[in-house]
Amino acid sequence: xxxxxxxxxxxxxxxxxxxxxxxxxxxxxxxxxxxxxxxxxxxxxxxxxxxxxxxxxxxxxxxxxxxxxxxxxxxxxxxxxxxxxxxxxxxxxxxxxxxxxxxxxxxxxxxxxxxxxxxxxxxxxxxxxxxxxxxxxxxxxxxxxxxxxxxxxxxxxxxxxxxxxxxxxxxxxxxxxxxxxxxxxxxxxxxxxxxxxxxxxxxxxxx
Amino acid sequence: xxxxxxxxxxxxxxxxxxxxxxxxxxxxxxxxxxxxxxxxxxxxxxxxxxxxxxxxxxxxxxxxxxxxxxxxxxxxxxxxxxxxxxxxxxxxxxxxxxxxxxxxxxxxxxxxxxxxxxxxxxxxxxxxxxxxxxxxxxxxxxxxxxxxxxxxxxxxxxxxxxxxxxxxxxxxxxxxxxxxxxxxxxxxxxxxxxxxxxxxxxxxxxxxxxxxxxxxxxxxxxxxxxxxxxxxxxxx
Numbered sequence: 001x002x003x004x005x006x007x008x009x010x011x012x013x014x015x016x017x018x019x020x021x022x023x024x025x026x027x028x029x030x031x032x033x034x035x036x037x038x039x040x041x042x043x044x045x046x047x048x049x050x051x052x053x054x055x056x057x058x059x060x061x062x063x064x065x066x067x068x069x070x071x072x073x074x075x076x077x078x079x080x081x082x083x084x085x086x087x088x089x090x091x092x093x094x095x096x097x098x099x100x101x102x103x104x105x106x107x108x109x110x111x112x113x114x115x116x117x118x119x120x121x122x123x124x125x126x127x128x129x130x131x132x133x134x135x136x137x138x139x140x141x142x143x144x145x146x147x148x149x150x151x152x153x154x155x156x157x158x159x160x161x162x163x164x165x166x167x168x169x170x171x172x173x174x175x176x177x178x179x180x181x182x183x184x185x186x187x188x189x190x191x192x193x194x195x196x197x198x199x200x201x202x203x204x205x206x207x
Numbered sequence: 208x209x210x211x212x213x214x215x216x217x218x219x220x221x222x223x224x225x226x227x228x229x230x231x232x233x234x235x236x237x238x239x240x241x242x243x244x245x246x247x248x249x250x251x252x253x254x255x256x257x258x259x260x261x262x263x264x265x266x267x268x269x270x271x272x273x274x275x276x277x278x279x280x281x282x283x284x285x286x287x288x289x290x291x292x293x294x295x296x297x298x299x300x301x302x303x304x305x306x307x308x309x310x311x312x313x314x315x316x317x318x319x320x321x322x323x324x325x326x327x328x329x330x331x332x333x334x335x336x337x338x339x340x341x342x343x344x345x346x347x348x349x350x351x352x353x354x355x356x357x358x359x360x361x362x363x364x365x366x367x368x369x370x371x372x373x374x375x376x377x378x379x380x381x382x383x384x385x386x387x388x389x390x391x392x393x394x395x396x397x398x399x400x401x402x403x404x405x406x407x408x409x410x411x412x413x414x415x416x417x418x419x420x421x422x423x424x425x426x427x428x429x430x431x432x433x434x435x436x437x438x439x440x441x442x443x
Contacts, residue, residue: 018419022412053391053419056372060392063369064273067282073272076286077264080293081257087298088253 011035012042017049176200233266237309245300264293267310270393271317277388278321280373288324292317311402318385318403375425379418386411387418 012020012035020033036042068076180200240262247256268289275285275292296303296313303312357365376384385404389395390411395403397411404411 014423015416015420018416018423022416022419056422057391059365059368059372060277061273064276065269067276067285068269068272072282072286073268076272076289077261077268080264080268080290081261083290083294084257084260084297085253087294088257 011039012045014049017042017046020046021049021053234308234310237263237266238305241300241303241309242305244297245303248300260297263309267313268293270310271313274314274317274388274393275321277376277392278318279324280377284324284328285321288317288320292320295320307402308399311399314389314403315405322381371426375422378425379421382406383414383418383421386414387422390415 012033020036036046177200184194240259243259244256244263247253247259271289271292272285275288276282279285279288292313295316299316303309376387379387382404386400386406389400389403390397397408397415400406400411401408406414
């Protein structure tokens with residue numbers, strides 16, 4: 001089509017100019033195109049074409065050079081060399097501490113014995129304290145196994161209060177007695193209140 | 208009127224030829240430095256190896272940064288891509304064959320890295336919503352620095368031109384974009400681009416030609432009508 005256009009119009013079209021320009025780029029010689037040699041109009045167009053191409057090139061190169069000023073290139077080179085150096089350096093391996101010496105105390109053996117004695121005393125004290133506490137807590141459980149029932153009934157034996165063995169009293173009474181014992185105040189200030197408070201044991205009927 | 212040819216542009220220094228870009232004396236120095244680094248690595252002289260490799264980095268990092276930036280359009284990501292490429296080149300230098308220029312071998316590593324990053328970014332963007340551009344959020348380092356020369360209007364126009372160019376370049380197929388950037392921006396020859404990309408030399412030329420034509424259309428310098436006939440919008 002380009003050849004046809006060239007033949008019909010008599011002048012070089014854009015494609016022909018591009019082809020000549022491409023050929024010139026390769027040969028680095030003055031264009032040997034016969035039409036270009038004899039046609040001034042096409043020479044002007046070809047010059048404009050070449051100028052446009054060189055404008056594109058200079059624009060593109062200046063843009064790239066502005067993006068990469070000299071200081072950036074220097075930094076880039078330094079970074080490349082740093083990366084190369086880092087890649088050549090073997091990875092740092094932290095050695096496992098296989099020759100660790102035992103930790104020894106420089107204090108004398110007397111201090112060690114004193115420390116051991118103090119520790120033993122503390123342990124014994126804590127243990128004894130626990131035992132004492134258990135004994136104290138266990139006290140309410142050692143109630144006398146007998147329950148006195150008051151007041152005596154008029155038709156009962158006037159010789160004295162009826163003592164009923166604890167084994168004869170049912171579980172219910174035992175539980176009441178336990179509750180009674182647990183609710184007995186241990187503080188003197190509360191004892192006065194306790195005295196005028198009716199007790200469960202007072203209402204237990206003897207069998 | 209003297210025709211402004213590609214050769215002329217090259218003579219004026221506007222376009223570098225592939226040989227100039229690669230730098231023949233530099234290429235020999237590259238080969239020597241690469242061999243020295245390999246030898247030092249083999250003998251376990253790592254400090255020497257790094258010292259010699261620093262020469263290679265200094266010689267190629269600007270060009271590498273440009274390529275990565277044109278691919279990724281993000282200075283920080285391009286920086287990382289360049290660093291990764293240099294790291295990979297260093298660690299795999301034993302597989303480098305001296306008959307191939309270091310530049311070609313390295314550029315291939317870099318381009319592959321950039322393409323991998325673009326793929327990863329595409330996958331990421333599929334799941335993540337992009338943040339709106341805040342003040343200074345997505346801007347380049349150069350844009351954040353106070354301006355010294357151009358006026359704000361000129362900066363705005365330049366930014367707009369660059370954005371349009373980047374958008375147009377982004378619309379090119381991967382191969383066309385790669386060939387265009389390497390050939391036109393970096394001044395590589397078809398043979399060098401062929402070695403870098405693994406494409407045939409003639410295929411490289413075809414891709415370059417198609418890339419130029421498509422860019423002309425995308426940037427409004429040329430239009431193609433329904434019949435496939437091209438018209439030019441102007442000479443500017």
